Amino acid sequence: MVAFTLNGAPVALEVSPDASLLHALRGPAGLSGPRFGCGTEQCGTCMVLLDGAPSYACTLAASACAGRAVTTVEGLGTPDAPHPLQAAFLAEQAGQCGYCLSGILVSAAALLARDPDPDDGAIRAALDPHLCRCGSHNRILRAVRRAAAAMRVPA
Amino acid sequence: MSGGKGLIADPVTGTTTTGFGAAMPPADGRPRLPGSLHLNRRLSQWLSFHADGRVTITPGKVELGQGILTTLSQIAAEELDVDFGRIAVTPAATPTSPDEAVTSGSLSTQDSGGALRHACAQARAIFLGVVAQRTGVPVDSITVEDGVFLGPAGAIGSYWALADQALLETEATPDATPKPPGARRIAGTSVPRLDLPDKVFGAARYVHDLRLPGMLQARMIRPPSRRATLTAIADGALPGDARVVRDGDFLAVLAATEWEAEAAATRLAARCTWQERDTLPDQASLAVWLRDAATRGERSEVASRGTPGTAGRTLKREFLRPYLAHASIGPSCAVALWEGDTVTVWSHTQGPYNLRADIAKTLRCPAEKVVVRHREGAGCYGHNGADDVALDAVLAARAVPGTPVRMLWSRAEELGWSPFSPAMLVEVEADLDADGGIAAWRSHIVSNGHSSRPGRDPAPTLLAASMLADPFPVKPSINPPMAAGGGAPRNGVPLYAFPALKVETTRLLEMPVRTSALRGLGATLNVWAIESVLDEAAALAGEDPLDFRLRHLEAKRAVAVLERVAAMAGWRTRQRREGWGMGIGFARYKNNGAWAAVVAEVEARERILCRRLWIAGDVGEVVNPDGVANQFEGGAIHGTSVALLEEVRFDRRRITSDGWDSFPILRFSEVPQVAVDIIARPDQPFLGAGEASMAPTIAAIAGAITDALGIRPRALPFTPDRLAAAA
Ligand code: FES
Numbered sequence A: 001m002v003a004f005t006l007n008g009a010p011v012a013l014e015v016s017p018d019a020s021l022l023h024a025l026r027g028p029a030g031l032s033g034p035r036f037g038c039g040t041e042q043c044g045t046c047m048v049l050l051d052g053a054p055s056y057a058c059t060l061a062a063s064a065c066a067g068r069a070v071t072t073v074e075g076l077g078t079p080d081a082p083h084p085l086q087a088a089f090l091a092e093q094a095g096q097c098g099y100c101l102s103g104i105l106v107s108a109a110a111l112l113a114r115d116p117d118p119d120d121g122a123i124r125a126a127l128d129p130h131l132c133r134c135g136s137h138n139r140i141l142r143a144v145r146r147a148a149a150a151m152r153v154p155a
Numbered sequence B: 001m002s003g004g005k006g007l008i009a010d011p012v013t014g015t016t017t018t019g020f021g022a023a024m025p026p027a028d029g030r031p032r033l034p035g036s037l038h039l040n041r042r043l044s045q046w047l048s049f050h051a052d053g054r055v056t057i058t059p060g061k062v063e064l065g066q067g068i069l070t071t072l073s074q075i076a077a078e079e080l081d082v083d084f085g086r087i088a089v090t091p092a093a094t095p096t097s098p099d100e101a102v103t104s105g106s107l108s109t110q111d112s113g114g115a116l117r118h119a120c121a122q123a124r125a126i127f128l129g130v131v132a133q134r135t136g137v138p139v140d141s142i143t144v145e146d147g148v149f150l151g152p153a154g155a156i157g158s159y160w161a162l163a164d165q166a167l168l169e170t171e172a173t174p175d176a177t178p179k180p181p182g183a184r185r186i187a188g189t190s191v192p193r194l195d196l197p198d199k200v201f202g203a204a205r206y207v208h209d210l211r212l213p214g215m216l217q218a219r220m221i222r223p224p225s226r227r228a229t230l231t232a233i234a235d236g237a238l239p240g241d242a243r244v245v246r247d248g249d250f251l252a253v254l255a256a257t258e259w260e261a262e263a264a265a266t267r268l269a270a271r272c273t274w275q276e277r278d279t280l281p282d283q284a285s286l287a288v289w290l291r292d293a294a295t296r297g298e299r300s301e302v303a304s305r306g307t308p309g310t311a312g313r314t315l316k317r318e319f320l321r322p323y324l325a326h327a328s329i330g331p332s333c334a335v336a337l338w339e340g341d342t343v344t345v346w347s348h349t350q351g352p353y354n355l356r357a358d359i360a361k362t363l364r365c366p367a368e369k370v371v372v373r374h375r376e377g378a379g380c381y382g383h384n385g386a387d388d389v390a391l392d393a394v395l396a397a398r399a400v401p402g403t404p405v406r407m408l409w410s411r412a413e414e415l416g417w418s419p420f421s422p423a424m425l426v427e428v429e430a431d432l433d434a435d436g437g438i439a440a441w442r443s444h445i446v447s448n449g450h451s452s453r454p455g456r457d458p459a460p461t462l463l464a465a466s467m468l469a470d471p472f473p474v475k476p477s478i479n480p481p482m483a484a485g486g487g488a489p490r491n492g493v494p495l496y497a498f499p500a501l502k503v504e505t506t507r508l509l510e511m512p513v514r515t516s517a518l519r520g521l522g523a524t525l526n527v528w529a530i531e532s533v534l535d536e537a538a539a540l541a542g543e544d545p546l547d548f549r550l551r552h553l554e555a556k557r558a559v560a561v562l563e564r565v566a567a568m569a570g571w572r573t574r575q576r577r578e579g580w581g582m583g584i585g586f587a588r589y590k591n592n593g594a595w596a597a598v599v600a601e602v603e604a605r606e607r608i609l610c611r612r613l614w615i616a617g618d619v620g621e622v623v624n625p626d627g628v629a630n631q632f633e634g635g636a637i638h639g640t641s642v643a644l645l646e647e648v649r650f651d652r653r654r655i656t657s658d659g660w661d662s663f664p665i666l667r668f669s670e671v672p673q674v675a676v677d678i679i680a681r682p683d684q685p686f687l688g689a690g691e692a693s694m695a696p697t698i699a700a701i702a703g704a705i706t707d708a709l710g711i712r713p714r715a716l717p718f719t720p721d722r723l724a725a726a727a
């Protein structure tokens, strides 16, 4: 049993002690956003935020998350209340198969949380751990810039 | 040509196979209907109306991330005159969906869009006819507004009111008239993708996310090397309740959770003894192997015309390409469930009926005992592991009847065991005339076949079929017929007006590495070979590469994309910059599909970086402009990655490039800026969009490298080592 905060709510998940966070999230937590791509920190499809920092869920032991805060793409927003990044990705139609997007969205959210006005190089650097085979990169870069602009406008 | 359903005699293999796309099925005496409607004529197979005001369309083509379901929904909404939001799409499934063979070859808008446009126009006419008869209002006086039929005095009915009338239980006829281009309001606009919201909110949309009650998790244990045989498994405990499924060299584990399944697979793998042997060629001398294997291959003529005169000067050049991997971001996955003697499999296959056929052949059961239901997967760029993993799931699930089993491949399986796009060699001889133009062209394209897709051979082609205790043979891959675009010789026949030309191909009959279709097939090498020789001839003649192309081109649409891309990129006013270069590439995909011209700008540092791409395209009628731009851009980035980085690596036994570190692809930090402009041709037939930009991008990058460094690359990928060898 490992207890942590998942997308703002406390959870206690039944997982074997050495199971990865990704297995815990996709298994007992019943999420689908964090995705398996490689299992070796080489693609970024499993990326989640651990206390706000992008972390590979595929190699992180679930037990290491005890007492901490985990945010997945599901925690960013919903269709009714999308995160500005999710709204921007839809506005830019940033994606094809979309398999890479869950991880990219959380990394982008972490970037914008620490740098509200990142330049092109900073966005590319933040997303460099993420692979996208469909070639949606330029749309994704535009979407992150669009979201950053939207978030800088005071509500 | 055979008269059977969807059967095409392959001129290369002589075998009769199911169609490589249904755009032009053989004449069968029935009135010709558009696209896949010809072979799937019942209107109720394509659409249905519901009393609550929804319309369901049921195409046989599948979503691969290319946005096809959105495009098809636009076409249906347009012809029916209903709001786009009313259309729902049911994913393809056997046995009810139309059999549209495989979602491939950039044919979906032609095959499925053509069929749906006609079927919907006909459905509309049938409904209007019924309403006219019932109300006495002449058909010509009825308009349709969001599904409601309006007569001169107001509403007189709707699709929904007549939804249960079985009016669609009839065969299509040729006399339906779709709207003229000028009347379209939905087709031709950039409607947002239907599938994207789920993907942005992390919803359970992929087959990977399917969770059925009681479902077990499965993993494969792969041989350490190609064609290794399993000689012994040492006894020992497995974690949890994991169980082993073995049939010959097919070895899988089942467990309650993914974690246990992976742990069990690792432990079991350590207990296996395999007998290994050398089966792979020497990668360092791939060209030598290709040339040697070609002497035992099947040589045939692809095209010839004119008689070469006496050449002043002949350019003899050779181009080489390594094996390429699909490298989908999500490993292949499938869920299977046995109930009695019937098995259902949820799969991200490109061809549900083709997959069904090969699973049935492997199980030696009638096709009706297998049900294939499409669920989306990660991006698909050709015949990857999707079909193979479906059979793996079926075989693993056979051990636990009544219990669903989810089989997921590892990254190493995805990069190491999916079919690869074959290594290729192209030998070119170009005779130059007195003006430096090309008077005669001879080429020879050497490659394994580019298709081992399921459903086309009497024996199954799925990976596990060859690993069973009672195995099926692995036959060398075939090439689609030239009428379907060809395989190895795809785009191998130059579109340029050379007076004399002879193109030949040799299909290898030995296949150390299993090969099949990947985006562009042979075009990725053939287009570059042609464009490179043109660049070189232009340089010898002292002409600009663009002008040299234009003087060898007749087709107006070819000239139009080249002129457009030149204007976009400022080609004619480009300035030389130290360490930078620009190149241009052109092709018409399959020589009968979309037109594309690309300008690339590269920067030569310690390695080559592609900084900008400009692309002009012509895909005929455009249903979703943003979707076409997305496909062109994605194909160009894929092409950039292939040009600069990609190469399947192997030793004499194993594929060694089975991780992202050993099979790198283009990353965010290196992706070029891309500008795409699609020339509007609303009155022209659909030409498809998914594969057109990739090959000309590779050619343009090669030209840009020459411009920057004075080196003409001769082998892909254009790495520092290879460029040094070409210098
Ligand atoms: S699955 Fe974690 S980085 Fe690829």
Ligand code: FES
Pocket (backbone or CB within 6 Å): A095, A096, A097, A098, A099, A100, A101, A131, A132, A133, A134, A135, A136, B065, B329, B378, B379
């Ligand atoms: S959209 Fe398919 S991998 Fe990024």
